[in-house]
Amino acid sequence: MSNQQKPKKSRIGLIIILILIVAAIVVAVINPFENLSQLLPGQAESTIEVEDGASILSVSVHPVERDDLRSYIKANGNVVDTKTVDVYPEVAGKLSFIDVQVGDILTVDQEFARIDPSRPGMNFRETVVKSPVDGTVLAVNFAYGASVSPQAALIRLGMLDSLEVEVAIAERHIGQVGIGTEATAEFKAYPGEQFSGTVTRLSPVLDPVTRTREIGITLDDPEKLIKPGMFPSVIIYTEKVEDAIVVERSSILYDGNQAYVYVVDESNIAKRNDITLGLVVDEKAEVVEGLATGTMVVVQGQTLVTDGASVRIVD
Template sequence: MSEHTDTKKMVGLIVLLVIIVVAVAIIVLNPFAKLKASNPLPGEEGSQSTEKVAIAVSAVPVVRTTLQSYIRGNGNVVDPKALDVYPEVMGNLSFLDAKVGDRVEKDKVLARIDPSRAGVVYKESEVKAPVSGTILAVNFANGASVSAQAPLLRIGMLEALEVEMDIAERYVGSVKVGTKALATFKAYPDQEFVGEVTRLSPVLNPTSRTLEIGISLDDPNRLIKSGMFPTVIILTERLEDVLVISRSSVLYDGSQAYVYAVGTGNIAEKKPVKMGLVVDDKAEVVSGLEEGQRIITQGQTLLTDGTSVRIVE
C-alpha cells in the first residue's frame, strides 16, 4: 500500500514539472508578447503613436460681391392729401348723403346739422365738400349728435397714394428723402412695386420710439388701393466689391472675431478678422483674409489652431 502511494506522488510531481516548463517556454519564446511590448496599443502606457484624427468640416471660399443692407417692415397705404370735414355747429345729424367710396364734387351738400334745442329753433347748417374727391370715411350715422370738434367724414383725392411706415430709432440715420424702397402686396404676390422715401416726420413717437416715414410707389396702373397693408423693404447701405464670408463661420475670443481657414496639408489655421457690414448671414471682412481662402463654416467649434481637418461636401 505504501509503495503504491509513493508511485502516485511521483507521477503527480512529474506532471507538475512538465506544466511549469511549458508555461515558461511560452512566455520566453512568444514573439507576439515581444511585439506588443515594443509597440503598445494607442492609449496604453508606453504608446508612441503620433497619428492625428482629422475633423470633418465644411468650407467655402472668401468671395468678392455686393452687400446690400435693408430695413424690413409693414406699412399702411394712405392718401396724404385727404381732408377731414368738420361741421360748423353742434347738433343732430338730420341729413347725410355720403357713403364710403362715393365720388363727390366740390361744394356738394353732404350733410345738414340741426342745432335746435328745446324751445329754440335754428336754421340747419349745411356741410359741403371742400374739394372734389372720394369719400374715405363716414364717422357718424343719421340722427347722431355731432360737434365741431369731431370730423364728420374724410375725403381723399386718391391721386398720389403714400405708404406710411414706422421705423425704429436705431435706423433713423440710415434713411433720408430719396432712399429707395420696394413693396409687395398680398393682392399682387408676384409683383414688386418700386418707390422711394418722400417724407420723414420731424419728431419720434415718444411712446414707441419710432419715426413715421412716407413712401411713394410707382403705380401707373393704379393697382394700389387706400387701406392696403404692404410689406416694405427700404434699401439702405450698399457696398460694392467687398470681401464677404458667412456670418455663422465667425467665432469670438472676447471681443476679437476670428475664423478658421484651411491651410496647407488640410490644417486649420486660426485667423483674427475685422468685421464690417453684416446683412443676414453675410458679413463683410475689412481685414484678415484674402479672396479665395477657404473658410470653415461647419465644424469650426471643434477646432484649435493646427487641427487636421477633412473637407466634406
C-alpha cells in the same frame, strides 16, 4: 426550513455576481457598442479619423467670394392719404338728409347732406352741405337724424393721388434712415409683387411713449393698386456694400474681440486667419481685411480645428 434556504440564497447571489463579472469582461474586450452609431439612423458619424497614428479631422470648406451686401430694417406700415379734407357743417342742427358712404366719389359743389337748424317754436330753412373739392369719401362720421355742429366734421375726403406708407422705426435706427432712403413694400392683396419707393417724410420728433420715429414712404404705383388702410410689410434699405469679400457668418470664430476663420492650404493644413469684419447681413459677413478671393475657408467642423492641424476635406 429557514436554515436550508440560506445556502440556496447564497448560491443564487454568487451566480448573479459571476454573471455580472463575465458581462463586464465581454464589454471590455468585444465592445458591442462600437458600431452602435451605424445601427441608429440619423446619428452623425465621427469626423475624426486616425491615419498613421495622427488624428485627421474631416471638414467642409467654401471658397471666399465677392458679393453685394445690403443691410435693412423690417417693419409694418399703414397706407394713408396725405391729402385729406374734413368737411364741417356751417350750422348746428339735426342731420335731415345724407346721401354718401365710404368710397363714393364727390365733385366740387356736389350736394351730399342737409341740416335742419330748427328749434322748438322756431323754424328755419334747411342748410345744404356741399363738397368743397373733388375727392373720394374716406369716412362718414354721422348718420341720418344725428345732431351735428360746426365743431365736428361730417365726412372726410381724400384726393387719393398722394398715398403714403407710414412706418414707425425704433430710435436705434433713426440715424440710418433719411430722405431718399430706398424701400420696398409687399401687400397680402398682391402676393409675390413688390412695390419700390423712397422715404419722403421724416417726423421731427420721436413718440415719447414708444420711442419711435414716424417716417413716410412714397411707393411707385402707376396702376393705382394701393388703397388707404392697407397694411404692408416694409423693408427699408440702410447700408450697401458692393463687390465685397464675403464669408459665411457661421464660419467665423472669436478669440475675445478678435474675429478669425480657419483656412485650408494645398497641403490640407488648417491655419488660423485673423480678419476684420465690416457689414454683417443675415448669414453673410463682409471681410474688410485678412482674406483674399478664392481662399478655402472651413465652414463645418471649424470649432474642432486647431492651428496647423491636418484636415480631410469632404463635401
